[in-house]
Amino acid sequence: MQGPRPVVLSGPSGAGKSTLLKKLLKDYENIFGFSVSHTTRQPRPGEVNGKDYHFVSREEMQKEIDAGEFIEHAEFSGNMYGTSKGAVQAVQAQNQICVLDIDIQGVKNIKRTELNPIYISVQPPSIEILEKRLRDRKTETEESLQKRLSAARVDLELSKEPGLFDLVIINDDLEKAYSELKEVLLEEIKKTEESRKS
Numbered sequence: 001m002q003g004p005r006p007v008v009l010s011g012p013s014g015a016g017k018s019t020l021l022k023k024l025l026k027d028y029e030n031i032f033g034f035s036v037s038h039t040t041r042q043p044r045p046g047e048v049n050g051k052d053y054h055f056v057s058r059e060e061m062q063k064e065i066d067a068g069e070f071i072e073h074a075e076f077s078g079n080m081y082g083t084s085k086g087a088v089q090a091v092q093a094q095n096q097i098c099v100l101d102i103d104i105q106g107v108k109n110i111k112r113t114e115l116n117p118i119y120i121s122v123q124p125p126s127i128e129i130l131e132k133r134l135r136d137r138k139t140e141t142e143e144s145l146q147k148r149l150s151a152a153r154v155d156l157e158l159s160k161e162p163g164l165f166d167l168v169i170i171n172d173d174l175e176k177a178y179s180e181l182k183e184v185l186l187e188e189i190k191k192t193e194e195s196r197k198s
C-alpha cells in the first residue's frame, strides 16, 4: 500500500515556513517527519547538522548529485540546496508523513517526480513585513538579506501560476496560519493515526 502523502512547504525566505513546521513537528511528533535537506550554506547558531540540514561542501554535494542520490536540487541565494532520496526514505521508513521545506525551483522539480505531495505556499502579508521579519531574525548579512528579498519577489510572482499550489497560507497571525495548515492536513493526519491502530 502507498504510504501517506508527503507535504511540501514552500514560499519566500522569512515567510514563516520553519516556524510553522516546528510547531507541527512538535504537536504531531510521531505523525510527521522532516526531510533533512543538504545545503552548502554555513550553519546558523543553534542549527544542528543532520537535524536542520546536512551541511556539506559544494564538492561533496555535487558528487552525490552526480551519483544520482538527489530527488531535486537548486541554487538559492548563492548556495546549493537539495533533497536526497535518503532524506525522504528515512521518514517514509517510519511510516510518517514526510514534510519538505523547499524553494519554488524545488516545487517545480518535484512536480516532475512520482512523489505526489500536497503543495503549500506560505507567504508574508507584504514584502515590507517580510523584510522586517528577516531583519529581526538577525540571521542574514545585508547582502544575503537583499538576495533573499529579490528571490522573494520572484517567488511571489511565480507562485501565482494557477494550480502550482494546493493552498496558499498568508502568515499574518501565526496561530491563524497554523490552524489553516492543520486543517488542510487533517485528513492525512487522521489516516496516519488510523493506520497506526490497525
Ligand SMILES: Nc1nc2c(ncn2[C@@H]2O[C@H](COP(=O)(O)OP(=O)(O)O)[C@@H](O)[C@H]2O)c(=O)[nH]1
Binding pocket: 010, 011, 012, 013, 014, 018, 037, 038, 041, 072, 073, 074, 076, 081, 082, 083, 101, 102, 103, 104, 105, 106, 107
Ligand atoms: N530546492 C530546494 N530548496 C530548499 C531545500 N532546502 C531548503 N530549501 C530552500 O532554500 C531556501 C533558503 O533556506 P535557508 O537558507 O534555510 O533560509 P531561510 O528559508 O531564510 O530560513 C528556502 O526557500 C528553503 O525552502 C531543498 O532541499 N531543495
Ligand SMILES: Nc1ncnc2c1ncn2[C@@H]1O[C@H](COP(=O)(O)OP(=O)(O)O)[C@@H](O)[C@H]1O
Binding pocket: 011, 012, 013, 014, 015, 016, 017, 018, 019, 020, 133, 134, 136, 137, 171, 172, 173, 174, 175, 177
Ligand atoms: N506570524 C508571524 N508573525 C510575526 N513573526 C513571525 C510570524 N511567523 C514567523 N515569524 C518570525 O519571522 C521570522 C522568519 O520566520 P521563519 O520561520 O524563519 O521563516 P522561513 O523558514 O520561511 O524562512 C522568524 O524570526 C519568525 O520568528
